[in-house]
Amino acid sequence: MKLIGKRIEKDGSGRVTVRPEDDEDMWHLYNIIQEGDRVRAAGMRRIQNVSTTGSVDSKRIRLNLTLAVTRVTWSPSSAPGAESGTKSGAPNAAPVATAKVEVTGRVAEENQHVKLGAFHTLDIEANKDVRIEKDAGGWDSVALGRVEESCVPGRGAEVAAIVCGEGSAIFCLLSEHMTTVLQRLEVPIPRKISTQSSAHEKGLSRYYQTLYTSFLRHVPYASPSLRAIVIASPGWTRDAVFDSIMAEASRTSNKALLAARNKFIKVHVNSPHVHSLVEALKSPEIASQMKETKFAREGMMLDKFFKMLATDEMRAWYGPDHVALAADRGAIGTLLISDELFRSSDAATRKKYVNIVEDVQQKGGKVLIFSSMHESGRQLNQLTGIAAILTFPLDIEVVEAEEREAKEEEERRNAEERGTET
């Protein structure tokens, strides 16, 4: 994303103009734009004119519209990588935005074609400027952080991952903030029957073949931005898959693919499902290579949280209420929070989470905002979306009891005050 202009007042109101370029930028926009903001972007609108004689004339025109947002929707890429398989040179092409962000709202600035208050849904387009205006307090540290993060040029690496099991494969593309599942492949392989195994072998070879064609179609293996191609599986499927891809590449003398040979990393995981991605990413082979990428950091931190939960339950807390209590006591060393929580349409809820984040940062704690488009973020979402590793052990029951007492105390005092007043 390109930052075109930024003007933020001291009270947190103001506007930011950006130009999204790819899928990931769309994801950022979806996270930045909130209900109640004003968004100005280009869009198509059908204009109907009724002439004096009563004939209706309708045409579609392109115009810039400013909307007071009532709803933002996100739909992940529909046909990912579809363009990359068309020609032999195509896998090198830069990714094109196919994910969609739709902003619905009422027109906030009238122009000659559209009346004030008319409803419109803007389909945010790539490579067109978008202006986002927020009211006082709207541009909090999290929102601004997000803008900054999204506009860093030359973002981190892309990694393609294939999670396979015998007869199944899931193609994923990981970028800094997103995991896109490109394709799920399932080839029925008859299981072995001890006497006759030819059916099983036939199924296997059909599976390798299908896998190879989808690999060509989906994985931009020759693109320089693709850092690694991870093949993860239980058992020995990954070796067989890798060998079959390479054999097929040399048979068809696919030079680009053969040149990408050292991009392949084979990793052992325990199950052929998407959630094994987390397991794959924290394996030493990958962790050493992509320590600095967001998804690897997230995966490692989540792993650390679970390990902490196992060794010292009092230092690993989760759930919004519990984490808020821990934040009050300044106990949080690392805060794990999902970006989903900031998408809340209720400004007060968002503010609550922003406050926790700022509070932790002020006290020198680390904050990691997970992207819910990654597997690790998704798992954090299931864990209520917020978790914390504490610097010192705190017993939840004790803290809750303290809170209760404090509340009772306050109530009593209030009651007494009221008593003295009357």
Next chain:
Amino acid sequence: MTVDQRQLDIAGLNLDDDDPLEVILDEPAKPPAVVEKLIEEAKAALTAQEKSEKRSLSLVVVGHVDAGKSTMMGRLLYELGQIDEKKRVANERGSAKMGKSSFSWAWELDGTQEERERGITMDIALQTLNTPHRIITILDAPGHRDFIPNMISGASQADSALLVVDAAVGEFEAGFDRGGQTREHLLLVRSLGVSQVIVAVNKLDQVEWAKSRYNEIVQLLKPFLVQSGFHPSRTKFVPVVAMEGVNLTRREPADCPLFKWYEGPTLVDLLDALDPPTRDINAPLRFPISNIFKGTTSGITVSGRVCGGIVVAGERLRIVPGDESATVKLIDNDGESLPWAGAGSNINLILTSVDPVSLNIGSVLCRPGSIIPLTFSFIARIIVFDIQIPITAGTSIELFHHSLDVPASISRLISVLDRSNGNVIKSKPRVLTKNMSAEVEISLRGSLYSGPASRALPIPIEPFSVNKEMGRILVRRGGETIGAGAYHPLRAHQLRLIIGRLGVVMELLT
């Protein structure tokens, strides 16, 4: 006249209290008369068979990797005359050619190219053993930890187990220690409802036939077996050397040092005395599919175990999930075609007039009219195994149900239960730690990351109280089995809670 709109709405929705809901159920479609007659016949025959001499049962062979499971089964098949000399020689030659002559017995069961090259079982192999009084369907399970999903698929089709342990110094310990498969396999088969187990202590020749080593292993395993829920009277131990065929069928060679101190029965003696399972032939038909292939005959062959009821050749069955149905052309049991098969039998069904696309491993064949329910999320009572990282709400898991392996998550921790009496100790726990018994909600995971399309496919599962075999589940995470349990539908007070919530929603609507 003023009309109370709310009253009208409620009346329209049939929510009046004084007018009890009348549930109108469709009369289930009756099976054709011919089929019905066959079912009656089958029931009579099965009851008669209960008393007969030769009874059938299925046995899963489990144990740590390289304990010698496949070799033992290969040798046993040979000793019982089910492998002829010619085949044995062929296997011997073939394995020697690959430089793996020690795997020659296992070749009979490890049929695929890859298994033979690696010298490891990767998937279940099915064979039939004929002992004097039993017909035993053998499911030879893989021991390698990466193939536990396949082992589960096999164990869920069995009603007894044969555990093979390696007596060699260090090998037994490797299998029995934390992370070894001896432990995990035992827990798995017990959780899947297997209650009788024979422990074969293998490779005694590698420890000089020492009696002390045999006793040591027995002493180590006994408490663990009891702890895992196997009754001592239903666990048997036997020393063997599978490779040489010592103490498998007969007590020979007579000069073997083993027989200086071992007086007990041989492995086959023990197998012959296994209790056959009780069969629930009156339950509605359930046939979970564990394998699909194109056999030699026309049509598609599916194999699996009848988990309730009776299947009859010629009848039309529904495939759940899905809207398709298929006709059973033949029922095949080890090359023999049967007119019907009752609960507990491991059989192949040859299906016709069906699109192969609608058949999946894990689908259940049912009789139309009594179809197994489908669900996205359900409440299960589970026992947590010996785990390091506690289970939190939202833990990503792999859910195993028969041959099905689906990604899921534990969406809610409902309560911690007392293991002995099932009383609630704590409701809404924060985490579940090892050896707890708990009630949790399990939801299947959707396929996409976000958006409305992220719907999961429902799985067929029945409450434990209705059909035990169709209610059992296993929960794994990161290559480790973290719990086992069964699907228990909502309790009464929870139902009331939900109805209460619905009431609130209705209030809001009106």
